[in-house]
Amino acid sequence: xxxxxxxxxxxxxxxxxxxxxxxxxxxxxxxxxxxxxxxxxxxxxxxxxxxxxxxxxxxxxxxxxxxxxxxxxxxxxxxxxxxxxxxxxxxxxxxxxxxxxxxxxxxxxxxxxxxxxxxxxxxxxxxxxxxxxxxxxxxxxxxxxxxxxxxxxxxxxxxxxxxxxxxxxxxxxxxxxxxxxxxxxxxx
Numbered sequence: 001x002x003x004x005x006x007x008x009x010x011x012x013x014x015x016x017x018x019x020x021x022x023x024x025x026x027x028x029x030x031x032x033x034x035x036x037x038x039x040x041x042x043x044x045x046x047x048x049x050x051x052x053x054x055x056x057x058x059x060x061x062x063x064x065x066x067x068x069x070x071x072x073x074x075x076x077x078x079x080x081x082x083x084x085x086x087x088x089x090x091x092x093x094x095x096x097x098x099x100x101x102x103x104x105x106x107x108x109x110x111x112x113x114x115x116x117x118x119x120x121x122x123x124x125x126x127x128x129x130x131x132x133x134x135x136x137x138x139x140x141x142x143x144x145x146x147x148x149x150x151x152x153x154x155x156x157x158x159x160x161x162x163x164x165x166x167x168x169x170x171x172x173x174x175x176x177x178x179x180x181x182x183x184x185x186x187x188x
Contacts, residue, residue: 001063002035003148004161008168021175022168027069034063042150046117050126064160067167079170083163090159097142097154098129106133107144107152115149 012019022028037059041052064087071080098105107130112118123132133143144152153161 001038001161001164004164005031005035005168008165008172012169012172015173017172017176019172022172025073027073030066030069034059034066038063042117046150048119048122050122053126053128064163067164070167070171074171074174076167076170076174079166080163083166086159086162086166090156090162093142093156093159094154095156097139097156100138101131101143103129104131105129105144105154106131106137106140108133108137108140109147109152111147111149112152117150118152 009019041056041059044050044052067080071077094105107118107123109118109132120132123130130144133140133145137143142155144154144157146153146155146158
């Protein structure tokens, strides 16, 4: 999910916000730690070591919860609620796709074949809910069709990432628009 964090940071830079303030408090570091865990898992997948696949689903919850210190520190409750609505919508969209495809999430890799992330035989090796999509796939627009080279996302996954974007962006924006007194309180 590093791409979502990077997109939010890039948009903040485009809007001329200073992003350094985000890293001056410990609350961002649980997120960075979880990103490193995901990076470790992605590297293992590239190396065809699929032994960590079983922990990816529970890690998503831990990852999303790693944003809680940021939310509480910077009092981004409204943004967290809005982001949570996106997470719920994303989860429902994923559940609909899985239910329509007999308990599986069809995946349509394209760029991932070129990067080496996806291999046709990997779907047989990895015993999870993901299967290689084909002509029999139902509700294809809700399945994993958005290939970013090291992951294939569904529309639901993209909705879930809005949570991350909203939290990071709103914190950086508030750090750049806060008064000196408010900043002093935030850095305690």
